[in-house]
Amino acid sequence: MNREIVFRQKFEIQGGDFSRGGEVSCEVKNLLKELGLPAPSVRRAAIASYEAEMNVIMYAEHGVLDLSATPLKIRIVIEDSGPGIEDIELAMNEGYSTATPEMRELGFGAGMGLSNIKKNTDELEITSEIGKGTRLTMVVLTERHQP
Amino acid sequence: MLTLREMLVLVKGELLTPGLDLEAGCSKVFASDLMSDVLSFSEPGSTLITGLVNAHVVRTACLVDAMGIIVVQGKRPNAAVVDEAAAKKLPIIATGCSMFEACWRISGNLPDGMR
Numbered sequence: 001m002n003r004e005i006v007f008r009q010k011f012e013i014q015g016g017d018f019s020r021g022g023e024v025s026c027e028v029k030n031l032l033k034e035l036g037l038p039a040p041s042v043r044r045a046a047i048a049s050y051e052a053e054m055n056v057i058m059y060a061e062h063g064v065l066d067l068s069a070t071p072l073k074i075r076i077v078i079e080d081s082g083p084g085i086e087d088i089e090l091a092m093n094e095g096y097s098t099a100t101p102e103m104r105e106l107g108f109g110a111g112m113g114l115s116n117i118k119k120n121t122d123e124l125e126i127t128s129e130i131g132k133g134t135r136l137t138m139v140v141l142t143e144r145h146q147p
Numbered sequence: 148m149l150t151l152r153e154m155l156v157l158v159k160g161e162l163l164t165p166g167l168d169l170e171a172g173c174s175k176v177f178a179s180d181l182m183s184d185v186l187s188f189s190e191p192g193s194t195l196i197t198g199l200v201n202a203h204v205v206r207t208a209c210l211v212d213a214m215g216i217i218v219v220q221g222k223r224p225n226a227a228v229v230d231e232a233a234a235k236k237l238p239i240i241a242t243g244c245s246m247f248e249a250c251w252r253i254s255g256n257l258p259d260g261m262r
């Protein structure tokens with residue numbers, strides 16, 4: 001019974017729209033908080049969501065964030081249409097970044113986003129097709145033991 | 148533990164978001180201009196010291212459950228950014244101190260292990 005989805009919502013992310021960057025993840029965080037999920041898990045999910053959202057804004061054209069939550073896990077899938085990631089392993093390396101100087105001026109481009117997502121999720125799957133787009137599936141368990 | 152009000156005095160700052168609660172104690176202080184650093188290393192209940200003034204700072208601070216933001220180097224976020232912070236109940240303090248000086252003034256008053 002605990003496994004049933006208690007909540008599901010989709011959000012649109014517009015590539016290049018820095019002015020609204022992060023708004024979706026702030027909303028995700030508030031929704032998860034309102035559901036009464038434990039604050040540390042909500043924080044981890046929100047951080048992973050934000051890094052992934054900003055990557056869509058920085059590198060892709062358009063993305064959809066699909067949030068679902070049960071009392072035991074938070075699942076966020078972000079799928080974008082964009083250039084894709086050629087070498088995912090390389091992109092995961094801390095410090096690797098193709099961010100432009102303009103992005104760096106805003107405080108991005110440390111090359112920490114993907115490893116930060118890894119750190120804050122219990123399951124992470126990245127698939128990408130060059131010229132088509134990238135898909136991140138992130139799961140945060142609300143309790144540290146397996147459901 | 149230092150409150151935001153005490154930090155406001157230490158950095159001779161100006162509160163840009165009047166009316167917000169400054170009395171809660173801050174457990175940690177975190178200084179960075181890199182959003183990913185803030186997202187990976189700051190702890191809930193921290194005060195964020197930064198030289199950045201864009202809306203992402205406010206959203207980042209909100210996401211990591213920061214208590215407030217101290218903007219250094221005499222920089223000023225624009226009205227829209229201040230409004231967003233106020234709506235998120237996140238106090239912003241502006242100071243003419245450099246990042247280093249703000250950190251120094253505050254850390255000199257923090258007990259060990261809170262920096």
Ligand SMILES: Nc1ncnc2c1ncn2[C@@H]1O[C@H](COP(=O)(O)OP(=O)(O)OP(=O)(O)O)[C@@H](O)[C@H]1O
Pocket residue numbers: 051055056058059060080082083084085091092096097098099107108109110111112113114115134183
């Ligand atoms: N959705 C995406 N589409 C295309 N390329 C991407 C995408 N996400 C990440 N990348 C590539 O992977 C690199 C590393 O991403 P990561 O999020 O780790 O760091 P960053 O975005 O460069 O900097 P930071 O996240 O620290 O601000 C990016 O610079 C970019 O080249």
Ligand SMILES: [Mg+2]
Pocket residue numbers: 051054055109112113114
């Ligand atoms: Mg990134």
